[in-house]
Amino acid sequence: MCSSRKASRAKHWMRVPHFSRFGRFSSGLFWRTFFLLGALTTVSMAAWVGMISVVQREPQVQQISAQVISVVTITHAALTHSAPELRRELLFDLVSNEGIRVFPLEDDDKVEPAPDNALMPDIEALVKAKLGADTRFSAEVNGVAGFWVSFKIDDDQYWLMLERERIRGLTGVQWLGWASLVSLLSLLGAALISSLINLPLARLTVAARAIAQGKRPAPLPEKGPMEIIEANRSFNQMVEDLQQVESDRAVILAGISHDLRTPLARMQLEVEMAHLSDEAREGIQSDIGQMDAIIGQFLDYAKPTEASSFIDVDIGTLLADTAREAERLPDVRISTDIAERAHVMGNATDLKRVLNNLIENARRYGKTADTDVAEIDIKCSVKGMPTARRVVIEVQDHGSGVPPEQIEQLLKPFTRLDTARGQANGAGLGLAIVERVLLRHGAELHVRNRDGGGLLIQIVMRALA
Structure with missing residues (x-):
């Protein structure tokens, strides 16, 4: 965990x-x-x-x-x-x-x-x-x-x-x-x-x-006083055990996902060939699509982010591309305010997945009661002194928000606040994946209700000079 x-x-x-x-x-x-x-x-x-x-x-x-x-x-x-x-x-x-x-x-x-x-x-x-x-x-x-x-x-x-x-x-x-x-x-x-x-x-x-950031630290020296030797030896063993658990979990999730996608593909093929009404076919295909999306969430959650893969990423451009892709959906209206020259160190693929998850979360839960269109505000700014600059990304919707006493549950895996945010589809891993990826990037994640209604999610990352 x-x-x-x-x-x-x-x-x-x-x-x-x-x-x-x-x-x-x-x-x-x-x-x-x-x-x-x-x-x-x-x-x-x-x-x-x-x-x-x-x-x-x-x-x-x-x-x-x-x-x-x-x-x-x-x-x-x-x-x-x-x-x-x-x-x-x-x-x-x-x-x-x-x-x-x-x-x-x-x-x-x-x-x-x-x-x-x-x-x-x-x-x-x-x-x-x-x-x-x-x-x-x-x-x-x-x-x-x-x-x-x-x-x-x-x-x-x-x-x-x-x-x-x-x-x-x-x-x-x-x-x-x-x-x-x-x-x-x-x-x-x-x-x-x-x-x-x-x-x-x-x-x-x-x-x-280093472990909290998703990295594997070098073994601690097992020398010195007996208390230090025992503490370092226990810590080194814990690192090995955690690494083994992480590896086993990734293998198990990948195996389960692969084994589930094979029958899903057969079911999709049989639905296409079966003599069903259009309404029944669309319903079954929708269910299969949701199951496949859930499997994809499991894989994303289990996938590690290696620091060795980090490069200079233009997060402003990446955010603008993600917003344009989301605007193609008929139930989304996006407004952007993105600063220029916002560069960070990270994995572009994983950061793109984070932004997609945040926008999808806002699209799915940010609709008001009187409209079927989700209004999403996206802002990216660079703040701080030249020697300690930060890139601040904000994604906020205009929905009903989350009860304050339930905000703490949002980042927990396999948790969906359906009563507060409307009926949701998926395994409840969207924000957990976001937190997991940002944790490995050394970034900060803030979640709170937006003034005027809706949810505000803020990401703070170290900016490159």
Whole structure:
């Protein structure tokens, strides 16, 4: 059975699914997995950074304080115990070799506050406990940035400036940089993991959509985790079974149709040769013709449409030719509005069968109560942007239409809504054949009642550039 009939249809609208929209589902699942992994990574990173900050805070404060105290103490001792004539050379060595500068502390120095750092209050407390409560700290003195600490030699006060690079851990820039790098690598890993997780599902879905379009997909790889192997193996077996069922059905229908047409031909010959009245002969011939038409519908329904047979089809010309052929019938009046250069990819024979079925359906059921002539409006237009153009075909009649609650039944095989559309002849496969052929062409089929009475059938196909 055609897989599209398993999908839910709207009450007043029905269409063959447009499979290109599946990308939304696959991409949505990818992004869902990606964001979940990203959120987990972010939370884990935040917890890790918080834990490291708490655990390392005290050792880091102790280390930096000890370093500052050590440098100030050694500098103080070196300056105190060195000969006055050697102090200039000592200061030069401290600057060039150790990156330490010593300046006299003046009252008019422009002093900025200490570095804004979460560890700074604890560092100040430990340093002042060793060097004295009057020890001052600054992030900038007289426009020179650095880590400044004051100390005394006798009654003179001095500034000792350390390069900030030597006092590690005072800012979170490095932490932020490393955390950003790790987060980026984690997100890339999450994207890779999401792709690997969704790849088997994407393959399975593409293959399922191919089956829905009447194509036979390539076998899915039976490798990977056990669950994927079992799912792909079951799907591959299902494809083989469906292919066998399709082949058996076509053979059975073709055989039955052939076996039935042979006695029908004999009956037709016997009727011609029998001594019957004209009225009886016409009635029997009409019945035989209806039986032969029903057999033809079975064959059309069972006949597959191969994508390899698709060519560039001028659907506008094909529709105009079909309309001219139908106008020869005495009970049909057709009006057309067909755009030029409406080209699609498809099988011309099968598309011609679709158009014939739609026009015949409108002719058979589109007659009003006060006339025996079916008025049919045929329209073909090209819509959309140049990169996404669509050919829209509309066939509508002016009959009594179909009760809204019964529209859903129209596309089901072997179904005729005789109570709504008048007495019908045939097996009820006309619109089912249309749906089956359009499904294999990747087209959309919409069915609804026409404003003002009658039925409107709309076909939407991808247009060629």
